[in-house]
Amino acid sequence: MFITRHDVKLPASTVEPPSANQSAHVTPHRNIASFGPFASLSSAVMTHLPQSGDKRKEQATGMEFPEECCVLTKKDCPVLTGFGVRNKKLMGMKTIKVYAVGLYVDPKAAKKLLSSKQADISAVQGIPEQAVFDELVTSNDVVKSLRMVISFGGVNKKNFWSALEERMEPAMKQAGDVAPLQEFGALFDDVKFRKGLQLNFTSSKDGALITQVDNKEVGTIKSSLLTRTLFDVYLGRDPVSPDAKQSIGRGLVNLAIEENAP
Numbered sequence: 001m002f003i004t005r006h007d008v009k010l011p012a013s014t015v016e017p018p019s020a021n022q023s024a025h026v027t028p029h030r031n032i033a034s035f036g037p038f039a040s041l042s043s044a045v046m047t048h049l050p051q052s053g054d055k056r057k058e059q060a061t062g063m064e065f066p067e068e069c070c071v072l073t074k075k076d077c078p079v080l081t082g083f084g085v086r087n088k089k090l091m092g093m094k095t096i097k098v099y100a101v102g103l104y105v106d107p108k109a110a111k112k113l114l115s116s117k118q119a120d121i122s123a124v125q126g127i128p129e130q131a132v133f134d135e136l137v138t139s140n141d142v143v144k145s146l147r148m149v150i151s152f153g154g155v156n157k158k159n160f161w162s163a164l165e166e167r168m169e170p171a172m173k174q175a176g177d178v179a180p181l182q183e184f185g186a187l188f189d190d191v192k193f194r195k196g197l198q199l200n201f202t203s204s205k206d207g208a209l210i211t212q213v214d215n216k217e218v219g220t221i222k223s224s225l226l227t228r229t230l231f232d233v234y235l236g237r238d239p240v241s242p243d244a245k246q247s248i249g250r251g252l253v254n255l256a257i258e259e260n261a262p
Contacts, residue, residue: 058100060085061151063196069104069145071202071210078104078143081251084244085151098152101234101241103248104145105136111256113142127249133235136252137228145202146234153195157188164233167240171229180223184230187211187219203227 054067070077083102089095113135114128136142165185172178191197191213200212207224210217239245 056080056083058083058085058102058149061097061100061149063100063149063151065100065102065147065149069147069200069202071145071200071212072143072204076106078106078145079255081105081110081255082244082247082249084241084247086148086241086244096152096154098150098155100149100151101244102147103234103244103251104147105252105255106143107255109142110252113139114252114256126253127246128252130237132252133245133249137231137235140203140205140207140224143203143205144231145200146231147201148199150193150195150197150199155193155197157191157193160193161185161188164230167233168226168229171232172225175225177223177225180221180226181229183219183221184209184211184226191218201230203231 055064056067057064065080065083067080068077069080081103083100085100086098087095088098114132136144165181168181169178172181198212198214200215202210202212204210204220206222207227208220208222209227209230210220212218233240235245235248
């Protein structure tokens with residue numbers, strides 16, 4: 001495990017520990033192959049196709065996401081598959097929209113992943129089975145990025161990190177290696193949280209986690225355990241934003257189908 005830190009001073013604005021409230025229900029499934037190589041999904045499943053330079057708006061927060069995330073390469077970049085909002089209901093208060101979160105994935109990798117898993121697709125929700133998400137989390141062959149855009153002005157480093165740490169620490173402790181998590185938290189020490197702040201986390205081919213703040217790299221931590229644990233917070237069986245996971249799942253299916261198109 002190795003960390004490279006880039007000290008940067010960032011511009012200047014409460015995340016409580018995320019709740020785990022994803023309801024489980026059984027829905028019919030179809031294999032992705034049943035859609036056919038050039039098939040299209042219903043409008044409920046389809047997403048806006050990436051166009052270079054385009055941005056998409058997460059409706060609940062109004063935060064914008066670029067269609068592509070170019071961290072490791074400047075061409076054939078991972079594209080936005082879906083996004084959602086991280087909500088937190090404060091005691092005695094209304095629900096707070098803390099941040100918008102989206103996932104970027106290489107389209108060819110998405111197609112390969114779904115094809116190799118012969119993924120079952122929910123006929124109702126149009127999303128892959130959990131095994132596909134698990135493979136996406138653990139595979140170093142799939143270049144992927146998580147982007148968060150802060151939408152609540154009351155967020156600061158202390159409560160943002162305590163919420164994320166609470167979700168990540170159990171898995172890191174179980175694996176017997178919490179040092180990378182502590183180093184990850186230290187990357188936010190100089191960050192001035194505010195509404196509109198962008199946080200980007202990219203998984204490299206060797207499993208390292210590259211962290212950017214407002215598109216400036218602040219550090220790279222070579223720990224595949226840390227990388228897997230972070231992505232599992234959003235794509236695992238108990239995601240902090242169920243709507244984001246569903247949107248991402250539909251986007252993965254759409255990307256796989258579009259990659260098959262002539």
